[in-house]
Amino acid sequence: MTAPILRFQGDDSPFRSNPQESFTIPARFYYDSEVHEAEKKAIFQKSWWFCGHRSQLAEPGSYLTVKVLDQSIVVVRNQTGDLKAFYNVCQHRGHELVQGSGRKAVLTCPYHAWAYDLDGQLRNARNSEHVEGFNACEFALKAVQVEDYCGLIFVNPDPDAAPFHVQAEGLGDELRHYCPDIENMVFAQRDTYDVDANWKVLIDNFLECYHCDPAHKDFVDLVDMNTYRSKVHGIYSSHCSSKVCSTSSKAFTFEEGRDDFGYAGWFVWPNLTIWVYPGEPNISTLQMIPDGADRTIEYQDWFIPTQTPSKQLRDAMVYQKDVLQPEDIGLCESVQKGLKSAGYNQGRFIVDEERSELSEHAVHHFQKLVVNALDARLDPQKD
Numbered sequence: 039m040t041a042p043i044l045r046f047q048g049d050d051s052p053f054r055s056n057p058q059e060s061f062t063i064p065a066r067f068y069y070d071s072e073v074h075e076a077e078k079k080a081i082f083q084k085s086w087w088f089c090g091h092r093s094q095l096a097e098p099g100s101y102l103t104v105k106v107l108d109q110s111i112v113v114v115r116n117q118t119g120d121l122k123a124f125y126n127v128c129q130h131r132g133h134e135l136v137q138g139s140g141r142k143a144v145l146t147c148p149y150h151a152w153a154y155d156l157d158g159q160l161r162n163a164r165n166s167e168h169v170e171g172f173n174a175c176e177f178a179l180k181a182v183q184v185e186d187y188c189g190l191i192f193v194n195p196d197p198d199a200a201p202f203h204v205q206a207e208g209l210g211d212e213l214r215h216y217c218p219d220i221e222n223m224v225f226a227q228r229d230t231y232d233v234d235a236n237w238k239v240l241i242d243n244f245l246e247c248y249h250c251d252p253a254h255k256d257f258v259d260l261v262d263m264n265t266y267r268s269k270v271h272g273i274y275s276s277h278c279s280s281k282v283c284s285t286s287s288k289a290f291t292f293e294e295g296r297d298d299f300g301y302a303g304w305f306v307w308p309n310l311t312i313w314v315y316p317g318e319p320n321i322s323t324l325q326m327i328p329d330g331a332d333r334t335i336e337y338q339d340w341f342i343p344t345q346t347p348s349k350q351l352r353d354a355m356v357y358q359k360d361v362l363q364p365e366d367i368g369l370c371e372s373v374q375k376g377l378k379s380a381g382y383n384q385g386r387f388i389v390d391e392e393r394s395e396l397s398e399h400a401v402h403h404f405q406k407l408v409v410n411a412l413d414a415r416l417d418p419q420k421d
């Protein structure tokens with residue numbers, strides 16, 4: 039048996055498979071730079087990373103760049119309409135190939151103008167005809183796995199990773215149920231947040247609504263908490279309510295919509311959350327991007343039927359940006375400080391048998407994915 043990457047320490051309480059028997063993972067997992075380094079390799083270099091929506095790569099030559107922590111990747115739609123992804127680095131002397139997003143017929147390096155086609159093949163290297171044995175085929179861009187899933191685009195630096203649609207089987211049906219036109223939505227807006235907390239604190243927080251009554255007065259006026267349920271599956275969990283409390287809530291107001299829907303959210307391993315609010319069609323992604331062990335950048339991208347939001351959608355976006363997110367960020371930044379307190383190490387998950395709206399089983403599901411990915415041994419009895 040290989041040695042675990044992370045070991046429990048003498049005074050840690052056990053993390054167990056059954057959420058009702060388990061303690062939360064130890065506090066140092068949220069600020070220790072060694073844990074953070076281990077996560078880079080064991081989690082982020084092996085997982086599917088959300089990078090945008092089909093509408094952002096609509097035409098041949100459309101491209102966008104994304105940073106998977108310290109690795110820049112370019113995603114491009116080629117001339118035949120397929121998506122390709124490459125490490126965003128020129129194969130001459132290593133300059134960054136392209137920046138931001140846009141549309142190009144050829145990817146040309148700004149340093150010495152080596153030019154690559156949209157399939158990553160080197161098409162022009164100035165003066166290389168004088169170099170003995172120079173073979174352009176040896177200098178194609180290095181490919182990365184890419185997948186369009188219901189219009190959401192993911193990349194994975196691990197060439198051996200199973201396809202996203204296999205890993206997240208079942209998620210697509212749920213997304214389409216709550217946002218039937220998901221593939222045809224268009225990108226409307228990105229809101230960026232800078233949070234003084236470890237990325238896992240933000241994910242933990244998303245994964246339970248035990249805190250919603252005390253901390254989100256307007257959200258619980260909008261969404262019927264009695265019907266809020268979290269369900270865990272493989273690499274994702276869903277968090278849905280089948281009823282709204284009021285169409286003229288303190289959060290925002292909207293016309294009467296479908297009567298089986300209050301709110302839907304999903305967590306997708308490792309760092310993506312997806313949201314659908316009641317009212318006019320909408321879906322947004324909120325991705326937690328680690329920036330060191332105790333800081334996270336969050337990108338919330340909104341996808342709606344037209345680029346310019348209606349008043350109702352604008353109100354929902356403003357609520358999220360000005361009310362809900364500041365409430366959650368305040369909670370998470372306080373937790374990050376508390377995790378470093380000499381007076382805290384681990385708590386217990388509050389979990390009930392019927393997996394009610396107060397149950398934290400989805401937090402345990404996420405922490406178990408972390409423990410497994412890090413090959414941590416946290417149970418002194420069962421190790």
Ligand code: FES
Nearest residue numbers: 128130131147150
């Ligand atoms: S580094 Fe790109 S052309 Fe030289």
Ligand SMILES: [Fe+2]
Nearest residue numbers: 243249254366
């Ligand atoms: Fe919250």
